Amino acid sequence: MKNKHISSLLSTMLVSMPLLTACDVGRELARSAMDIVRNPQTDVGKQVLGSSSYKRSKLKNLEFTCVKEQFPSLPQEADQLYRYALYHDFKNRWLPKPGVLDRYLPYYRIAAANGHWQANLTLQEILLKSKDINIETRERRGEGIYWNEKLMKILPASAHYWWSLYIDVGYGPKHGADDSIIYLRKAADLGNAKAQYEVGELLMKIQDDSSHSVRLKVTDKMRVCAINQIYPDAEAALMASVTESSEKNYKLALIYTHQGVKAGDDTSAHIAGKVFYSQNPNSRHKQWGITEDKERSRRYGIISDYLTRRAHLKPELNVHDLDEIVPLPPAKLPSWDGKIAIQRFEEGPAPAKPSDELVRRLAQQAGLDPNTGLPK
Structure with a gap:
């Protein structure tokens, strides 16, 4: 902090x-x-x-x-500009090239102003x-x-x-x-x-x-x-999970760990995976007493791996769709294609470039220059 x-x-x-x-x-x-x-x-x-x-x-x-x-709720037309800018912003974050981000700032600005x-x-x-x-x-x-x-x-x-x-x-x-x-x-x-x-x-x-x-x-x-x-806040969830597990309140610790995964915390996802299954018979996570579930463990593991590899996508990185992938027991596991929502966006096709007419109209109604996204 x-x-x-x-x-x-x-x-x-x-x-x-x-x-x-x-x-x-x-x-x-x-x-x-x-x-x-x-x-x-x-x-x-x-x-x-x-x-x-x-x-x-x-x-x-x-x-x-x-x-x-x-x-x-997010305005739909402005969301077109945001998603277009964010997609290309994501592509530039790992090894950023000077000047690339400047191309997309006007879209962020116009969307924000709307x-x-x-x-x-x-x-x-x-x-x-x-x-x-x-x-x-x-x-x-x-x-x-x-x-x-x-x-x-x-x-x-x-x-x-x-x-x-x-x-x-x-x-x-x-x-x-x-x-x-x-x-x-x-x-x-x-x-x-x-x-x-x-x-x-x-x-x-x-x-x-x-x-x-x-x-x-x-x-x-x-x-x-x-x-x-x-x-949820990732740090709060991880801290609470550690505190509750140290006090042997394991069911509550699992709930907080799950919330940490939602917030995009890879450590929380790793812990959750180990809690549901560990090959190590001496794993400290076995004392949580959670019923073994290899499929839940596998899913948390996949999520943890993605969050670790894509840490450069923070602060937008999250797993807000977690309950649709690996809900806590006793809920049954739904079918899953192995990807979280933000991953589908980041790895998917580029959103269509917003039309010049849409950009001009949204900029005009916010009093912005459509070329820069700054006030006229």
Whole structure:
């Protein structure tokens, strides 16, 4: 888990407004970024859970009610642009060639501007982390802020999580030393699975023996909530599985392991396979007491192998169709062709290129340049 308090990062503050204005990313883009800087979301300050110094931290507002993030349906026309861009993006991720990703950014942008939250999330990942696009760092900063403001309108929990990430690397809303955690806690309360897991981990790092039991209960609630989301958090599931197996709660450990596989975690898939069958008579997984099932073990093994080989497809890598492949007992196993859904997409034929007319129309209704996907 990332360190939320690295002073060298937090000292790298948001680039100045004159620089944002100078970025060739459109007047609306720069204006939106500056508005966020001038008007940070101070109301989320009420959600702060403690100071940046854990040893002196005084716990505040620790109460937590599990909320699951609600994902709106994806607009079909925008989805055509997203799938086309993602397919070619996937093909370029293993050994990326400079400039290739630039060809598909306009499709991501136009899809995101038309309410496609998956395109928005993928685009923000690219802008924050990719070194294979021809955009200056300061331009990426302004553009990332722009798209996260759009995301706030359709997926506020995830947007708050992204504000916490941006603050960590030195830009985003105007901030102080603790604001990254403020946004992270707000994201958790709104239902973001990753934020729920990370806030729980932060709580357990606080040096305060007297509140340990209280913090542990809150952390457990957050972790379980993160595991049972529509899109589970892989780290939360794996951590919970390890914890429950160490306490000999093996049936619950299996459920959490299964959820970890859904989230795309290859370690969870490997564990699940060994739990259902291992050739090693001394395997520690035999003590789980799960009825042997070689076919279930085989299927988890195939999934584990794919997730390991395709780790470069993260963060989109997942097995959300897991219950259609290897549901937990006592459900019977359905027929299966040996591939998960994302594998069929990645290995299948390229989606048809969206027509120029569709691209122009979607760009126009979002006020974007159809050639770049940026505001006019």
